Amino acid sequence: MSSNVTPTAKPVKSTGLHVGEAEPGVRKVDPILTADGVKRTFGGLTAVDVDHVEIPRGAITALIGPNGAGKTTFFNLLTGFDKPDEGKWEFDGRSLAHVPAYRVARMGLIRTFQLTKALGLLTVMDNMKLGAKGQTGESLFRSILPFVWRKQEDEIEAKAEELLVRFKLDAKKEDYAASLSGGQRKLLEMARALMSDPTLVMLDEPMAGVNPALTQSLLDHILDLKSQGMTVLFVEHDMHMVRHIADWVIVMAEGRIVAEGDPHTVMEDPAVIDAYLGAHHDTDLGATDTENVEVLKELIDDEQ
Amino acid sequence: MIDWITIFSNAAQELISPTTAAYALAALGLAIHFGYTGLLNFGQAGFMALGAYGYAISTLSFGFPVWAAVLVAIGASVIFALILGIPTLRLRADYLAIVTIAAAEILRLIFTTNTFDAITGSATGLQGYKTGLAALNPIPPGTYGFGPFTYNAFDWWIRIVGWTLVVLFALLTWLIMRSPWGRVIKGIREDEDAVRALGKNVYSYKMQSLILGGVYGTFAGMIFIMPRAVVPANYQTSLTFFIYAILLLGGAATIFGPIVGSMIFWVLLSFFSGFVARAVEVGWFPFMTQVQAGQLRFILVGIAIMLIVIFRPQGIFGNKKELAFVK
Amino acid sequence: MEPTQTVARRSPGRWLILLGILLSALTLSGIAASPAMAEEVSPAPAAEQTEEPTAPAEEEEFENFFTGNVTFEDEPLEGVRITVEGNGFEAETETDAEGKWRIGVPERATYEVTLDEDTLPEGVAVTEGGATVEAEFGLTGIKAVNFFIGEGERQTTGLFAQVLIRLVNGLNFGLLLALAAIGLSLIFGTTGLSNFAHAEMVTFGALMVLTFGVDLALPIWIAIAIAIVLSALLGWVLDAGLWKPLRRRGVGLIPLMIVSIGLSLALRYTYQFIYGGGTQQLPGATAPSDIQLGPISLSWIDIASMTTSIVVLVAVAYFLLRTRIGKATRAVADNASLAAASGIDVDRVIRIVWVSGAALAGLAGVLWAYFRPGVSWDMGFQILLLIFAAVVLGGLGTAFGALVGSLIVGLFIEMSTLWIPSDMKYVGALVVLIVVLLFRPQGILGRRERIG
Structure with a gap:
């Protein structure tokens, strides 16, 4: 499937996603995920304060911004891993407020994490099988009766096998996930x-810590998702990658959305350049995510 | 002269003693909590106490038959697990540890206080609840066995019941741990957020695991009181620590580990206590009294726990690659 | 030594029972009503138990009993409350229809047995020897204690005075808990370790005072000073010899916690091995309560203990808030890797935390030995859960949270004896711990974001 996409091939970009002027909070033709007035504060610090944002369906959207812009926190809020102080947000027209993370996932909004959460002491195959929805054998009482779930288990295994081949992990399927490399x-x-x-895949920094040799393969897989009709939202630092595969880019800084648009226009937006340059003094101590910046600020307060 | 034969035969008896079976079952329950799910339950003594008192009180105060007494004990420990789990299973792992240890102590204090003496027998405890089980004994009265393993009909009966339960529960554990349910449970041990992101209700699974392992502990508590009386002082925190020692010795995320661990633990402990006591008697350790010899084994268990965790964290049966600890 | 006075200082029985009766009269709540229920059914099993020898059980503790018979003009008195207190143990019971009572105790040692005069019928009181007697076991595990009952008027204490007395006791207990809890909390904050062996560090302080102040007969102040220095040394040895190497090996937090459990078990029984299972008193532990402050009578030990706690706690606060190394400690507790990145020597901070935490725990042990009163091999373990409760209540890892949590636990335990039987007073504190976790899992002073 992905073998025909070579490193030099230019992926087909989706266009005409928005309605009207491309500005922060612009309406989309067919939004899959919308957020309204979502705000999250840690102590006195506002981590996320998004007035309005819509994620276009069937496209690849990149969420970029300097360190501490609140991208991961926003991700956590959207997927139920954190609760905002206020605001409402919807997925496919269904409200996600007060929906626990596991239900969000069951609705078809699946996320990955910045620091990979491969389940180290499970085999690669078990990791895959865990991903399948609606398993009969996951009920404690039915789990005792293998004949009830055996058939479904075989189907899941076949599907997992297929995906592992596609991701070139089939040779490792009996290994512990802990033995894989970061990229794997x-x-x-x-x-x-x-x-x-x-229906919506949210990837938190899919390229972080990945061996350059695997980068292209990962990019191809992301493009594949789109070609199969899925919507992708990802957080990324690598501008090259963003420019290469994203159909739409949303820029966050200091918890707010400061710019939106197609990759090329957004990169030239002065607000974006400001956001990146202006944030640099915050990252001196090597803080890499919002929480560390928060603790750092507290420490600085402490010293004063 | 040291009577080696007595020491050895006493130690050998521990191999199939009901106490060993009870500890094996309690450790198996803990394996579900700690080894497979990553739950830090430090209140296994509380679950055992509920088994013991649930059974004894239903029999003595309410005259319940055996099956009803067993159901009462199970019901009590399910409620106990719910009370423990609801506030803590959403929190970080160490909160569960502190709450479970506190809850087990609360139970012990309630069973010890003179306030409820009429029901619990306070510090003296309870006895006289064994007739129900004895009535079910199909073995005709008499003495059976060979060598050190010579017991009367009731003693054989409680050994058979105890070890049958251990085998049944081991089989159950084996079945559920190779099922998709077990896969979710092990996933939670590795990283519960990842499992949550895959659409599994982690809270509910942790609760199921806490209840299930607790019920194992309850059965362990019921086996435990068959060769002795119900005495609250038996359900101290150190009981939970002993079960942890057994679990770590055998391997936390294994099925045979807790069972064989319990056998090794009790055989060695009996051998060691027997040897030291006799050695003190004949004056090999002039600096030690008989009482001190009894305390020595606790010191050794403590040191053993430390050494196993540091040098062989996977236990005897654990897979070397699979260091069965939550991160 | 004058037993009556010692008891007036901290005997909960009388006040508690008065209130208990008031409460059970007013409400039909479970706990308050239960003694009445026990009264109706208890004679039969009690009789059974005395006739049969107790079944042989491993680790059985309560083989020793106080018994007695309360009668007035040859008529048995039913429902008279008897309390046994001593060596950190408290229990109570009521006489049955034949006027008999029986209380099991863990050690064959000296206890104070109190008859609650408020539960005697109108116009009846203890006439000779006082309502509190000191009782010691002879050669057997059963000791009869009898009171001389006759016509007379009894003294009563007002509710306000009872509350005040409980408050002062609770404060005293809370302050000594705080000394231990702050060390535990700082160790948790800087290393992530839930140190179950903290209890043994508490016991260590008291045992060292016993060794130097009693066995070697040094002046008590010198003995206490030596004990605290040795406690600090123990902290250093534990960190350098055990915890630091384990941190270096990258051993996870849960295995570390289990190692601390093993260490706790090994140390505790080593203490028992060396010092035996009994309880010994430190010099001055039975000082009379002859300092009268309004309705409260205190001994100079009580006052010295509270003063010491307050002075030390203020010093710890100063250390944490004003000194460089104290600030660094808080920074490490906040985020160790970030602190390391900003040039703080994390290992040094952790060493200082262990040394000072152990010294504080040792001091807490000395004060606990005077509060109980008595030194025994498992005295630290008896309050370990309360220390943990205090730390969790205040918010794991925050030093000031530990202080607030300790005071709450201390006050709650002492105040709760106004309503619940004294042998269940720890139950209340542990229930509160669970309830607080239910509604405010981050603890009282903790921040929500800390919870993973």
């Missing part, structure tokens, strides 16, 4: 997410 774990996490046939 990213691949496994993505493949595992696909086991549940999601």
